[in-house]
Structure formats: structure tokens, C-alpha cells
Amino acid sequence: MSQTVDRALSILPLLAEGPADLGQVADRLGVHKSTALRLLRTLHEHGLVYRQSDQRYRLGARLIALAQEAMENLDIREIAHPHLVRLNEHCGHTVHLAVYEEDEVLYIDKVESRYPVRMYSRIGKPVAITVAAVAKLLLADLSEQERRALAEKLDYPMYTARSTPNPDAFLRELAKVREQGWATDLGGHEESINCVAAPIRGADGRVVAAMSVSAPNVVVTADELLTLLPLVRRTADDISGEYSGRNPAKNPV
Amino acid sequence: MSQTVDRALSILPLLAEGPADLGQVADRLGVHKSTALRLLRTLHEHGLVYRQSDQRYRLGARLIALAQEAMENLDIREIAHPHLVRLNEHCGHTVHLAVYEEDEVLYIDKVESRYPVRMYSRIGKPVAITVAAVAKLLLADLSEQERRALAEKLDYPMYTARSTPNPDAFLRELAKVREQGWATDLGGHEESINCVAAPIRGADGRVVAAMSVSAPNVVVTADELLTLLPLVRRTADDISGEYSGRNPAKNPV
DNA sequence: TGGTGCGTTGCAATACCTGCAACACTCATT
DNA sequence: AATGAGTGTTGCAGGTATTGCAACGCACCA
Numbered sequence: 132m133s134q135t136v137d138r139a140l141s142i143l144p145l146l147a148e149g150p151a152d153l154g155q156v157a158d159r160l161g162v163h164k165s166t167a168l169r170l171l172r173t174l175h176e177h178g179l180v181y182r183q184s185d186q187r188y189r190l191g192a193r194l195i196a197l198a199q200e201a202m203e204n205l206d207i208r209e210i211a212h213p214h215l216v217r218l219n220e221h222c223g224h225t226v227h228l229a230v231y232e233e234d235e236v237l238y239i240d241k242v243e244s245r246y247p248v249r250m251y252s253r254i255g256k257p258v259a260i261t262v263a264a265v266a267k268l269l270l271a272d273l274s275e276q277e278r279r280a281l282a283e284k285l286d287y288p289m290y291t292a293r294s295t296p297n298p299d300a301f302l303r304e305l306a307k308v309r310e311q312g313w314a315t316d317l318g319g320h321e322e323s324i325n326c327v328a329a330p331i332r333g334a335d336g337r338v339v340a341a342m343s344v345s346a347p348n349v350v351v352t353a354d355e356l357l358t359l360l361p362l363v364r365r366t367a368d369d370i371s372g373e374y375s376g377r378n379p380a381k382n383p384v
Numbered sequence: 385m386s387q388t389v390d391r392a393l394s395i396l397p398l399l400a401e402g403p404a405d406l407g408q409v410a411d412r413l414g415v416h417k418s419t420a421l422r423l424l425r426t427l428h429e430h431g432l433v434y435r436q437s438d439q440r441y442r443l444g445a446r447l448i449a450l451a452q453e454a455m456e457n458l459d460i461r462e463i464a465h466p467h468l469v470r471l472n473e474h475c476g477h478t479v480h481l482a483v484y485e486e487d488e489v490l491y492i493d494k495v496e497s498r499y500p501v502r503m504y505s506r507i508g509k510p511v512a513i514t515v516a517a518v519a520k521l522l523l524a525d526l527s528e529q530e531r532r533a534l535a536e537k538l539d540y541p542m543y544t545a546r547s548t549p550n551p552d553a554f555l556r557e558l559a560k561v562r563e564q565g566w567a568t569d570l571g572g573h574e575e576s577i578n579c580v581a582a583p584i585r586g587a588d589g590r591v592v593a594a595m596s597v598s599a600p601n602v603v604v605t606a607d608e609l610l611t612l613l614p615l616v617r618r619t620a621d622d623i624s625g626e627y628s629g630r631n632p633a634k635n636p637v
Numbered sequence: 638t639g640g641t642g643c644g645t646t647g648c649a650a651t652a653c654c655t656g657c658a659a660c661a662c663t664c665a666t667t
Numbered sequence: 668a669a670t671g672a673g674t675g676t677t678g679c680a681g682g683t684a685t686t687g688c689a690a691c692g693c694a695c696c697a
């Protein structure tokens with residue numbers, strides 16, 4: 132691990148919180164201003180940070196472009212997208228696609244609800260890993276050691292009274308999800324929002340992604356949402372089949 | 385500029401082209417394998433690169449999350465979004481929002497067309513800077529020296545017969561756009577797609593962003609699209625007003 | 638069994654990074 | 668107008684952190 136690079140990269144999450152000037156960056160890195168300046172200059176040359184008119188630094192445009200390319204390289208996304216759209220056209224609710232990577236679960240695709248009430252979420256945003264239905268599916272597929280290790284490491288914020296409270300409860304939930312092959316989040320993240328989710332598997336049976344349908348109570352009750360479960364699972368299986376090369380696409384574009 | 389950081393950051397665009405193994409990265413950087421390994425490890429620790437199961441490296445999830453936060457910090461996007469949605473609801477076509485930064489113009493928001501025929505574009509993707517209507521508006525606002533310098537620096541790919549062919553033509557087009565306060569792209573990027581665009585200005589009158597409406601010939605002719613110009617300009621002006629704090633939001637969420 | 642192609646590790650040499658101190662500049666304040 | 672505080676910036680000497688090498692471990696294949 133390279134100290135210089137390590138410091139430089141530490142600047143990025145720092146700037147993600149908002150613009151900062153040279154002094155602030157230097158302080159938070161714990162280095163001299165001149166050192167911070169040179170690191171920032173290097174980041175600037177690569178377009179990862181931008182210097183706005185008030186001289187402060189913020190994250191740059193190339194970072195966004197890079198992330199864009201990163202997502203285009205995720206072929207699961209390309210394959211799944213039309214299926215997600217079709218599911219949304221059928222049920223009208225918000226549809227998400229998520230993957231697991233290095234202790235994080237994040238949304239990589241989303242089709243917005245066609246109801247006026249929408250839920251907040253953004254592609255690229257890490258999800259609430261201890262409560263989200265897609266997170267449960269992705270983590271349930273890890274080995275038991277990995278699950279235990281991760282469960283201990285996590286925080287368990289009580290978003291609502293029904294949030295997963297601690298590692299034990301989380302591990303039990305993962306075991307259940309692993310068993311049944313699907314997952315729900317019934318008001319564990321936001322009081323009035325429910326989700327049902329199903330796993331997408333690669334050729335070797337490992338879970339490579341998970342998809343979910345989310346809707347607020349004011350639109351459908353949890354019970355009504357659960358009636359969609361068979362459809363969600365079928366859609367996930369279709370994507371699995373196409374991803375692992377078993378089935379060709381039904382509606383090639 | 386720090387050599388170590390410079391090398392490390394050079395890995396990112398390289399991996400954006402697709403996954404690569406250690407040897408490939410070392411070769412393209414022109415350094416020893418062990419050096420490349422240590423740089424990759426540092427990038428890995430920060431989540432910017434991910435090591436997939438076949439040991440090859442690709443861009444990591446945190447990069448996507450960072451870019452997400454970068455976009456959320458762009459307040460022009462937050463302000464403009466509801467206006468873009470409303471414009472889309474009215475006319476049904478694809479609506480884009482773009483900004484200029486360091487010789488690049490890129491889309492930072494998009495509302496999809498409600499017609500079945502959609503155009504390809506992605507948030508975060510740099511736009512075809514010599515032909516896109518939004519690019520013309522953003523560049524037209526630069527000082528004359530900046531415009532000349534940039535015009536010389538650019539490439540002028542002939543996407544179609546109507547693409548801007550050279551610096552002189554581009555500078556003339558920018559002068560015209562600067563004069564009239566709006567811009568078009570009539571088949572300059574893709575033969576059958578037309579756009580009309582209008583500038584969004586900050587309190588000091590400088591152009592901070594540009595928005596456009598795009599539609600393929602098969603849906604509306606160029607002339608029909610131009611009838612939307614007043615509406616597009618009005619929307620852009622509304623956003624300008626709100627951004628510069630002159631008008632409060634009309635429909636606060 | 639031996640060979641090839643990977644990724645990985647310890648080490649010595651030195652290139653590169655660091656922090657310092659002085660400078661340039663803007664902006665308030667007097 | 669002059670002073671001062673707060674920025675960001677530059678050159679430099681010292682020494683740390685980075686580099687490339689060479690050797691090793693390992694998987695795969697012949």
C-alpha cells in the first residue's frame with residue numbers, strides 16, 4: 132500500500148461530503164498544506180477533482196464519467212434492464228437491481244414507480260445493508276464464516292421499530308432467506324415502505340445480483356405486495372437464465 | 385504533481401475500458417509488475433477497483449457511489465429536475481441537462497422520452513462537444529480567447545454530413561448561438577435526431593448549465609420541434625430564476 | 638516431472654515525496 | 668493608504684517511502 136496514493140484517494144470521500152478548501156483538506160488528511168496542494172493538483176490533472184470559481188475543490192466530472200463506464204461494464208445490468216422495465220410496466224411499482232461488492236450492497240439500476248408517490252433511492256447509492264430485502268439475498272449467499280464476520284462488523288441503525296437490531300437477528304434472517312430463496316423488507320427501512328425481492332443467479336448457482344419491487348403502504352398493503360412474489364421470482368429466474376447463457380433473450384432488442 | 389498518484393490514477397481510465405490483469409496494467413503503465421500490484425492494492429483498499437473471481441481487476445463499486453455523491457452536490461441538478469420532468473410531461477420527448485467542466489460537456493440529468501423510440505445517451509457521458517446543442521450554449525458563454533483555444537484543440541468527427549467540420553465553422557456557430565441565446569442540433573450527431581436547447585444562467589448572467597429537448601424525425605419533424613423553443617426557453621429561464629434565488633420554487637415538493 | 642505463466646514478497650538503492658519557510662495575493666480593517 | 672490576517676503557491680534540503688530486481692510460490696498443462 133502506497134502512502135502517497137492512500138492520502139490522495141482519501142481526499143475523494145472527503146470532498147464527496149461537499150466542497151472544501153486547501154486548508155480543510157490538509158487538516159483532515161493531517162498533512163502540510165503544500166502536500167495537500169500537490170495531491171489535489173494531481174487529482175485535478177486527472178479530472179477527479181474540480182476547482183470551482185471560489186477556489187474550493189469538489190469532485191470532478193471525470194469521476195462521473197468513469198463511474199458511468201464502470202456501470203456499462205456490468206453486463207448483468209444490461210441483461211436485466213428490459214426485464215425490470217417489463218415488470219414495472221406490469222405492476223407499476225419501483226423496481227431495483229442491486230449487487231454486492233466488498234461489504235457493500237448498491238443499486239445499479241432502477242425503474243421508477245408509475246404511481247405519484249415515489250420512494251427515494253439513487254442508482255449508485257449503498258443500500259441499508261441490514262434491512263434491505265436485496266441485501267439479505269446477496270449476503271445470504273456468502274459462506275457461513277463470511278456472513279458471521281460481516282454481521283459482526285456492521286452497524287445496526289434502528290431506522291424503524293422493525294429494523295434488524297443486532298448481528299444475531301441478522302444472521303437468523305439471512306438463514307431464513309437462504310432457505311426460502313426470497314426476501315422481504317416490511318417497513319424495516321422506512322415505516323411505510325415494503326419490498327419483495329428475489330435473487331439472480333449465475334451459471335454456478337451463486338447469487339450475482341438481486342432485484343426487488345418496492346411500494347408504499349398507501350398504494351398497496353404488504354399482503355397485496357406479496358401476491359407479486361411469484362412474478363418477481365419468475366422475472367429473476369428469467370434474468371438468471373439469460374445471464375448464465377441457458378436461455379436466449381425472449382425479446383431481443 | 386505526484387508521480388505515484390499520477391500512475392495510480394492512470395489505472396482508472398485503463399480499467400474503464402474493461403477488466404485487465406496485473407501484467408496488462410503493468411505494461412500499459414510502463415512499470416514493473418510489483419509496482420503495479422502495489423498501486424492496485426491501494427486502489428483496492430479504497431474500493432475504487434475490484435478484483436473479480438478470475439483475479440482480473442475492474443472498476444469498483446465505491447467509484448459509482450462517489451460519483452453519485454458528486455452529482456448530488458450539484459445543486460443545479462436538484463433545482464432543475466422537477467422542471468425537466470414537467471417539460472417532459474408536456475411534450476413527451478427526451479429532456480437533458482448538461483454542464484461544462486474542463487473542456488468537457490456532460491449530461492448530468494435526463495428524463496426519458498415517453499415515445500417508444502428512444503435515443504441513446506447516458507447520464508455522466510461526455511457529449512459530442514462539437515455538435516450537441518447544449519455544448520454550443522455552454523461553450524458560447526466562454527471568453528473569446530477560451531473559445532478560440534478550445535476550438536483549436538478539439539477534434540471534429542463527422543458523425544453525419546451536417547456535423548461541424550472544423551474550428552472556423554464551430555466558432556461561427558458559437559458566435560451565432562451566443563447572439564441568439566438558444567441553439568439547435570439538426571441531425572449533426574445522428575442523422576435522424578434533432579434537438580433544441582436553451583441556457584440556464586446564474587445570478588451573474590453566466591451560463592451554468594444548458595437543457596435540451598431531443599426527438600427523432602420519425603416522431604416530429606425539425607420544424608415541429610422548433611415550435612417547442614419558446615417553452616424550452618421559458619423552462620430554462622424559470623430554472624435560472626430559481627437557481628439564482630430570484631424566484632422561489634413554484635411547486636415546492 | 639518439468640515447464641510456463643501467473644501473482645507475490647523481501648531487499649537495497651535512490652528517486653520522489655515531505656515539511657519547512659518565505660513569498661504573492663486578496664480582502665477587511667483601521 | 669497602510670496594516671494585518673487569511674489564503675494559495677514555490678524552491679529547497681533531508682530522508683522516507685517507492686521502485687525495480689530477483690527469487691519464490693503456485694496453478695495449470697504437456
